[in-house]
Structure formats: structure tokens, C-alpha cells
Amino acid sequence: MLRNKIGWKFDNTYSSLSESMLSKLNPTPVKTPELVLFNEKLSKEIDLDFSQIDNKELALIFSGNQLPNGSESIAQAYAGHQFGHFTILGDGRALIIGEHLDRNKNRYDIQFKGSGKTPYSRNADGRAALGPMLREYLISEAMHSLKVPTTRSLAVIKTGEDVIRESILEGAILTRVASSHIRVGTFQYALISKNKDDLKTLFDYTLNRHYSDLKKSKFPATDLLKVVLEKQIDLICNWMRIGFVHGVMNTDNMTISGETIDYGPCAFMDKYDPETVFSSIDHQRRYSYFNQPRIAKWNLERFAESLLPLINDNSKVAIEVATEVLKEFPKKYKSKWLEMMKKKLGLVGDDRNDEQLIIELLSWMHKNKADYTNTFCFLMNEYKCKKEVYSEKQFILWKKKWVDRIKLNNNSQEKSFKIMREVNPLIIPRNHLVEEALKYATEMNDLSKVQKLIKVLQNPYDEISTTSAYQSVPFSHENYITYCGT
Numbered sequence: 001m002l003r004n005k006i007g008w009k010f011d012n013t014y015s016s017l018s019e020s021m022l023s024k025l026n027p028t029p030v031k032t033p034e035l036v037l038f039n040e041k042l043s044k045e046i047d048l049d050f051s052q053i054d055n056k057e058l059a060l061i062f063s064g065n066q067l068p069n070g071s072e073s074i075a076q077a078y079a080g081h082q083f084g085h086f087t088i089l090g091d092g093r094a095l096i097i098g099e100h101l102d103r104n105k106n107r108y109d110i111q112f113k114g115s116g117k118t119p120y121s122r123n124a125d126g127r128a129a130l131g132p133m134l135r136e137y138l139i140s141e142a143m144h145s146l147k148v149p150t151t152r153s154l155a156v157i158k159t160g161e162d163v164i165r166e167s168i169l170e171g172a173i174l175t176r177v178a179s180s181h182i183r184v185g186t187f188q189y190a191l192i193s194k195n196k197d198d199l200k201t202l203f204d205y206t207l208n209r210h211y212s213d214l215k216k217s218k219f220p221a222t223d224l225l226k227v228v229l230e231k232q233i234d235l236i237c238n239w240m241r242i243g244f245v246h247g248v249m250n251t252d253n254m255t256i257s258g259e260t261i262d263y264g265p266c267a268f269m270d271k272y273d274p275e276t277v278f279s280s281i282d283h284q285r286r287y288s289y290f291n292q293p294r295i296a297k298w299n300l301e302r303f304a305e306s307l308l309p310l311i312n313d314n315s316k317v318a319i320e321v322a323t324e325v326l327k328e329f330p331k332k333y334k335s336k337w338l339e340m341m342k343k344k345l346g347l348v349g350d351d352r353n354d355e356q357l358i359i360e361l362l363s364w365m366h367k368n369k370a371d372y373t374n375t376f377c378f379l380m381n382e383y384k385c386k387k388e389v390y391s392e393k394q395f396i397l398w399k400k401k402w403v404d405r406i407k408l409n410n411n412s413q414e415k416s417f418k419i420m421r422e423v424n425p426l427i428i429p430r431n432h433l434v435e436e437a438l439k440y441a442t443e444m445n446d447l448s449k450v451q452k453l454i455k456v457l458q459n460p461y462d463e464i465s466t467t468s469a470y471q472s473v474p475f476s477h478e479n480y481i482t483y484c485g486t
């Protein structure tokens with residue numbers, strides 16, 4: 001009865017694609033669902049009202065034990081290059097329970113992650129553990145507040161069932177909200193599908209859903225490649241701005257919408273080192289901090305390959321056209337990266353030494369193991385912890401140059417600080433704090449630290465009384481490692 005008041009408005013369009021692109025099935029019910037986290041703010045943003053629903057019923061809803069009216073759950077098929085190797089994949093432990101429309105007709109996939117086996121599970125259990133699902137909730141919501149395009153997190157429930165990894169862990173389900181789950185890998189899958197129409201159908205669907213302006217284009221496939229390239233450049237620049245290392249930039253983890261997706265082995269860089277990698281399995285540093293733009297380009301090449309039949313009937317011509325588009329990547333990225341770094345330093349207008357000034361600072365940080373986030377905080381007079389490194393001679397010389405540069409073009413320090421404050425977070429999800437919070441939640445059943453961290457990370461650009469506690473970097477976390485087994 002009460003459930004009618006929640007305001008679900010399902011309009012499920014993806015299932016209109018051919019059967020080869022998806023599987024229709026319901027979540028596997030779980031034993032004793034229990035609500036762990038619920039994002040009331042996000043629910044309101046998408047015009048859902050759970051205020052009359054108690055925690056017990058929330059747990060039934062977000063476990064999939066009680067599906068809302070109008071939901072029709074599906075697992076999507078997709079492929080992907082994982083660490084460079086092509087594999088057929090698909091939602092092996094996730095189901096989209098429906099597409100919800102808010103009052104402005106914005107469309108959101110509501111997805112359960114950890115909801116049981118699907119035809120794409122291969123030999124895995126279709127389930128997820130509590131720690132990684134809390135981690136995705138925490139980091140994805142922090143990314144949103146850090147002003148980075150991302151999928152969102154609406155809820156986490158515990159299933160009351162064990163999942164077996166290296167040890168026995170508590171099972172959990174995350175409810176993910178995304179503007180869609182169409183990936184580069186979805187196009188790769190459609191390209192090789194036995195059903196010849198799948199690629200064109202997926203393409204038309206994607207234009208309708210995300211880029212309807214392109215429907216009028218004379219060369220829609222080429223233009224789709226161009227916009228996705230722009231979106232990915234913007235996204236990677238955002239990651240670079242805040243020191244985010246995604247960690248598993250496989251083509252199945254790159255969205256066509258330009259949202260960050262799949263928070264597995266991701267982490268935030270502390271001391272500046274372009275080669276930073278956190279993932280335990282990324283031995284070749286394929287997905288290191290500084291390699292992210294290169295990998296984005298590589299993934300876009302795979303996307304372009306999938307689009308070739310739609311770009312031109314003549315494959316030679318299609319390759320030429322796509323190559324022309326991709327060739328623009330380095331120049332476009334460089335220009336947006338420079339623009340972003342100039343904002344981080346509050347540089348107004350252009351000066352021919354700007355790039356040099358930025359590179360000198362980055363090299364200094366690298367050499368002196370200075371913290372990436374805190375260095376920009378220090379320049380904004382917003383760093384509250386120990387500052388010895390900033391008394392170093394080279395840094396003082398660099399800072400003099402910087403102070404002179406920001407005075408150019410009729411600019412003042414106040415104006416520069418205002419620009420810098422918009423793009424330089426005071427607080428990021430520090431690895432040691434994330435780990436500590438997760439440890440309390442998973443080992444001691446104490447959610448207070450996770451909740452506190454989520455709250456603090458809602459305003460990462462604002463100073464609060466406890467800012468300094470979130471800026472400290474413990475020495476022992478120099479070699480932080482994240483794991484894929486989630």
C-alpha cells in the first residue's frame with residue numbers, strides 16, 4: 001500500500017533491444033536483508049519519496065526480495081578488453097530493475113549489484129561482499145561531491161548470507177543509479193553479435209537516450225565518436241584534477257555517457273607520483289595515474305572499431321574517418337588538461353611560461369614526495385598540518401614565480417584563490433580513512449565511521465573545524481594496495 005507513495009515511474013526501454021543483448025530475470029531472493037546505508041538526498045533528487053517506508057521494508061526493496069511495481073529486471077550483455085585482452089562478459093552479478101524517470105523526464109537505470117547469478121556469471125557466485133559495496137557507495141558519492149561525473153549510490157543492504165572470497169565475508173547488495181549502463185564494451189558486443197541488426201539498434205538507442213541532437217547529423221556515427229571522445233577527455237581531466245586513479249579502465253568499465261563507473265580497485269593518490277598504481281594485479285602499471293589519458297584513447301580506439309560499419313560502408317573510408325577523429329585526442333586532451341591545471345593554480349589569461357610553471361611544480365612534488373591535494377591546499381592557505389616540505393628551497397623559488405605570475409592580467413591573489421577553491425578539494429577520501437571506516441563496518445559492525453566520512457565528503461571544498469584531521473597522510477600508507485576480488 002505505502003509503496004505506491006514512493007513515486008517510482010518505470011519506463012523500461014532497454015529491453016526493446018533484441019534478446020541477444022540482454023537476459024530477463026529477477027534478482028535471487030536473499031535470506032535476511034538488512035538496511036545498511038540509504039541515500040535520502042539522492043532519492044529526493046530523483047523524485048522518490050521513501051519517508052513513509054521503515055527500514056525493514058527498505059531492506060526488502062533494496063535486496064530485490066520485493067520488487068516495485070513496474071520493474072522488469074534485466075542483465076545486460078557486453079564484452080570488454082580487460083587489461084588489453086578481449087573477453088565476452090555481461091552483468092554477472094548485477095541486474096537493472098528498471099529505468100526510472102524523474103519529473104523532468106531524466107532517465108536513470110536503477111541497478112542492483114550483487115543480486116545473484118545471471119547467464120553471464122561464468123563460474124562466479126553473482127554476489128558481492130559488504131566491504132566493496134560500502135566502498136563503492138562512499139567513493140562514488142564523494143566523486144559526485146567532488147564535481148566529477150559518476151554513477152551514484154542509493155542504498156546498501158546486507159543479505160544475511162555469506163560470500164566466499166579469500167575468507168568468508170558478509171554478502172551485500174548496492175543499488176546503483178546511472179544515466180545508463182551503456183559501455184564501450186556494449187558496442188564491442190553488438191559488433192560481433194550473431195544478430196546483424198544489434199549494432200545499429202544499439203547505436204540508435206544510444207543516440208535517443210544520450211545524444212538526441214545527433215539524430216539530425218549527416219554523419220551521426222562519426223559525431224558520436226567525437227562527443228564521446230570529448231566526454232572522456234573531460235572525465236579524465238577531472239580524475240587528474242583530484243588525483244583519482246580508477247585502477248581498472250577496461251573497455252567494459254568505460255561508459256558512453258561519460259560517467260565514472262565501477263569502483264573496484266580505485267584510490268586517491270597522496271604523494272605525487274605519476275606512476276601511482278594501487279591495484280594488486282596491475283603489475284605493468286597499465287592503469288597508473290599518468291597513463292589514464294593514454295588508456296582512455298586506447299579504449300576510444302576500440303569504440304571507434306565498433307562503430308566502423310556505421311561510419312561508412314566502405315571500411316577503408318570508415319577507418320580513415322575514425323583515425324582523423326582519434327588523432328585529435330592528444331591535442332584536445334593537452335589543451336583541457338592545461339586549462340584545468342591553470343585553474344588549480346589560479347592562473348588567469350595566458351602566459352607562454354604557464355605550462356613550464358605547472359610542470360616545474362609537478363616535478364618538485366614528485367621529487368619531494370609532496371602530497372598532491374595538500375600542495376594545492378597549501379598554496380590556498382588551507383593546509384593545516386605539518387608544512388616542512390614547503391620550506392624547501394626549490395619550492396620557495398617556484399612559489400615566488402607563481403606569485404608573480406598570478407599578478408599578471410590585472411589579476412589579484414583573492415581572485416586566484418576564488419578560482420582555486422572551486423577546483424582544489426580540501427578533503428578527499430584518504431586511503432587510510434576509507435580503510436579504517438570499512439574495517440569498523442565489516443569487522444565490528446560499527447557504521448559510524450563510514451557514515452561520518454560520507455557526511456564530511458559531501459562538502460569537500462569547504463573548510464570545517466575538523467578539516468585537518470582529513471588532510472593528514474600517515475607514513476605507513478606509502479604502499480597502499482587495493483584488490484579486485486570484490
Ligand code: AMP
Nearest residue numbers: 089090091092093121124125126127262
Ligand atoms: P568488474 O571487475 O566489477 O568490472 O567485473 C568484471 C566482470 O566480472 C563483469 O562482467 C561482472 O559482472 C563480473 N563479475 C565480477 N564479480 C562477479 C561475481 N562475484 N559473480 C559473477 N560475476 C562477477
Ligand code: MG
Nearest residue numbers: 252253261262
Ligand atoms: Mg565492470
